[in-house]
Amino acid sequence: xxxxxxxxxxxxxxxxxxxxxxxxxxxxxxxxxxxxxxxxxxxxxxxxxxxxxxxxxxxxxxxxxxxxxxxxxxxxxxxxxxxxxxxxxxxxxxxxxxxxxxxxxxxxxxxxxxxxxxxxxxxxxxxxxxxxxxxxxxxxxxxxxxxxxxxxxxxxxxxxxxxxxxxxxxxxxxxxxxxxxxxxxxxxxxxxxxxxxxxxxxxxxxxxxxxxxxxxxxxxxxxxxxxxxxxxxxxxxxxxxxxxxxxxxxxxxxxxxxxxxxxxxxxxxxxxxxxxxxxxxxxxxxxxxxxxxxxxxxxxx
Numbered sequence: 001x002x003x004x005x006x007x008x009x010x011x012x013x014x015x016x017x018x019x020x021x022x023x024x025x026x027x028x029x030x031x032x033x034x035x036x037x038x039x040x041x042x043x044x045x046x047x048x049x050x051x052x053x054x055x056x057x058x059x060x061x062x063x064x065x066x067x068x069x070x071x072x073x074x075x076x077x078x079x080x081x082x083x084x085x086x087x088x089x090x091x092x093x094x095x096x097x098x099x100x101x102x103x104x105x106x107x108x109x110x111x112x113x114x115x116x117x118x119x120x121x122x123x124x125x126x127x128x129x130x131x132x133x134x135x136x137x138x139x140x141x142x143x144x145x146x147x148x149x150x151x152x153x154x155x156x157x158x159x160x161x162x163x164x165x166x167x168x169x170x171x172x173x174x175x176x177x178x179x180x181x182x183x184x185x186x187x188x189x190x191x192x193x194x195x196x197x198x199x200x201x202x203x204x205x206x207x208x209x210x211x212x213x214x215x216x217x218x219x220x221x222x223x224x225x226x227x228x229x230x231x232x233x234x235x236x237x238x239x240x241x242x243x244x245x246x247x248x249x250x251x252x253x254x255x256x257x258x259x260x261x262x263x264x265x266x267x268x269x270x271x272x273x274x275x276x277x278x279x280x281x282x283x284x285x286x287x288x289x290x291x292x293x294x295x296x297x298x299x300x301x
Contacts, residue, residue, distance in 0.1 A: 001254075001255075002254045003252060003253070003254060003255060003256060003257050003260075005252065005257040005258070005259065008237070008238060009236065009237035009238065010237040010238045010239065010240045011234065011235055011236075011237045011238060011239045011240060012195075012234045012237070012240065013152070013153060013154050013155065013234065014033075014037055014098070014154040014155065014156065014195070014196070014230060014231070014234055015149055015154075015155055015193075015194050015195040015196070016033065016154075016155070016156045016157070016194060016195065016196045016197075016198065017104070017156075017157050017158070017159060017184075017190075017191060017194040017196070017197045017198070018030055018033075018156065018157070018158045018159070018197075018198050018200060018206075018222075019158075019159045019160075019161055019182075019184045019191070019197060019198070019199050019200065019209075020158075020160075020161055020199060020200035020201065020202075020206075021160070021161050021182065021201075021202060022160070023202055024200040024201060024202055024204060025200060025204045025222075026102070026103070026158040026159075026200060027046075027050070027053070027054055027057060027100075027102050027158065028057060028063065029198075029200060029204075029206065029222040030046075030100045030102060030156045030158055031044065031046070031057055031063075031065060031068065031100065032063070032065075032222055032223055032224050032226075032227060033156060033222055033224075033226065033227040033230070034068075034098035034100055034154065034156055034227065035065075035224050035227060036223070036224035036225060036226060036227020036228040036229075036230070036231060037098055037154050037227045037228070037230060037231035037234075038093075038096060038097055038098050038154070038231070039228070039231075040097075041065070041066035041067055041068045042067070042068070042069070043093045043094065043096060043097035043098065044068040044069060044093065044097060044098050044100065045068070045069040045070070045071070045089035045090075045092050045093050045097065045098070045099050045100065046068055046069065046070050046071075046100045046102060047071055047073050047082075047085045047086065047089055047099070047100065047101050047102065048070065048071070048072045048073060048102055049072075049073045049074075049077060049102065049103055049106040049110075050102060050103065051072075052072045054070060054072075054102055055070065058070070064224075069089070069092055069093065071085060071088075071089070073085055073106075075110065075111040075112055076111050076112025076113075076116075077106040077107050077110045077111060077112045077113045078107075078112040078113070078117075079107060079113075079114065079117075079140050079141070079143065079144035081112070082101070082107050082144060082147075082148070083143075083144060083147045083148070086099055086101065086147065086148050086151060086155075087147075087151065089151075090151035090152065090153050093153055094153065095152050095153055095247070096153070097153045097154065098153060098154035098155070098156060099151060099153055099154070099155050099156070100156045100157075100158070101148065101155070101156070101157040101158070102157075102158045103157070103158040103159060103160055104148075104157040104158065104159050104186060104190075105158075105159050105160040105184070105185035105186055107144060107186075108141075108185060108186045108187060108190075109185055114137055114140060114141045114144070114187070115137075117137050117140055118130075118133050118134055118136075118137035119133070121133040121136050121137055141187055145190070145193050149193060149194075150248070152242070152247045152248070154231075157194075159184040159185060159186050159190070160184070160185040161182040161183060161184055161185065162182065162183060162184075162185050182199075191209070191210055192210075194210065195210075195211075195212045195213065196208065196210065196211050196212065196213060196215060196230075197209045197210040197211075198215075198222070200222070204221055204222075205219060205220065205221060206219065206220065206221070206222050207219040213230060213233050213234070214229075214230075214233055215230075241258050241259075241262050241272060242272070243272060243273055243274035243277050244271035244272050244273065245271070245273060245274075245277040245280075246274060246276070246277055248274050248276075249274075250262055250272060250274055265278070269281070
C-alpha cells in the first residue's frame with residue numbers, strides 16, 4: 001500500500017534557470033537574483049566557465065554589486081568536475097546561500113561535456129552504436145542534473161541559446177527546416193528540471209517560460225527586488241524535513257510518510273536520519289541492537 005499524506009506548502013530552495021543569447025545579461029541577472037534571495041554577497045558563489053568574465057561584475061558600484069565568492073571552471077567541462085565545483089560552492093555559502101552555475105551549457109557541448117562523453121562511448125565501447133552510447137551518456141547527464149538540484153541551497157544556472165529548427169512540409173510537398181525560435185544549449189528537456197525558467201532577450205527583458213511560483217505572465221528587467229520577492233515566497237511555508245547528518249531531504253517511501261520516518265528516527269536516535277545515513281549507522285558497531293534494527297528498516301524502506 002502506497003502511503004499518501006495531506007499536502008501542504010513547505011519552505012523550499014530556488015531552482016532557477018536563466019536562458020538567453022550573448023549580451024542578454026544572464027550573469028548580471030543571476031547575481032542580482034541571488035543577492036535578492038540571500039541579502040548577502042558573501043553567501044553567493046559564482047562558478048564561471050566563461051573565461052573569468054564573471055570577475056568583471058565584482059565590486060561594481062554602477063550595479064551595486066559587492067564581493068561574492070568566485071571560482072573559474074576551465075576545460076574539461078566534465079560532469080564530475082561540475083559536481084565537485086557545485087558541492088564545494090554549496091558548502092561555502094551554506095543552506096541560506098546561493099550557487100550560480102555560469103554557464104550550464106558548457107557541460108553539454110564543450111570540451112569534456114556530455115556530447116564528448118557520448119562520442120567517446122560510441123567509439124570505444126559500443127562499436128559506434130549511437131543509440132547505446134546515448135543511453136549511457138544520458139545517465140551521466142541525469143546524474144549531473146540531479147546532483148546540481150540536490151544541493152541544500154539556492155541554485156541558479158545560466159544557459160546559452162541557439163536557433164532551433166523543425167522539419168516541416170512546405171506548400172510544394174517538400175520537407176524543409178523551419179526556424180522555431182531560440183532554444184537552450186543543453187539537452188532538449190533540460191528546462192523541465194527547474195522550477196523557474198526565465199528567458200532573457202537582448203534588451204535585457206526577462207519573461208517566465210516556466211514557473212511554479214508566482215511569476216506566471218511576469219515580464220521585466222531582473223532586479224534584486226524580484227529575487228527578494230521570490231525568496232520570501234519560497235520561505236513562506238513549513239521547513240522541509242532534512243537528515244540531521246547530511247542535510248538531504250527526507251522523502252516518503254511506499255510504506256512510510258515523511259512524518260512517520262522522522263518520528264521513528266527521532267525516537268530511536270534522537271535525530272532524523274535519511275536512508276543512507278541509517279545504513280552508515282547500521283555499519284557502526286557502536287550503535288545498540290535496537291538502533292541497528294531501525295537503521296535496517298530505514299535502509300530497506
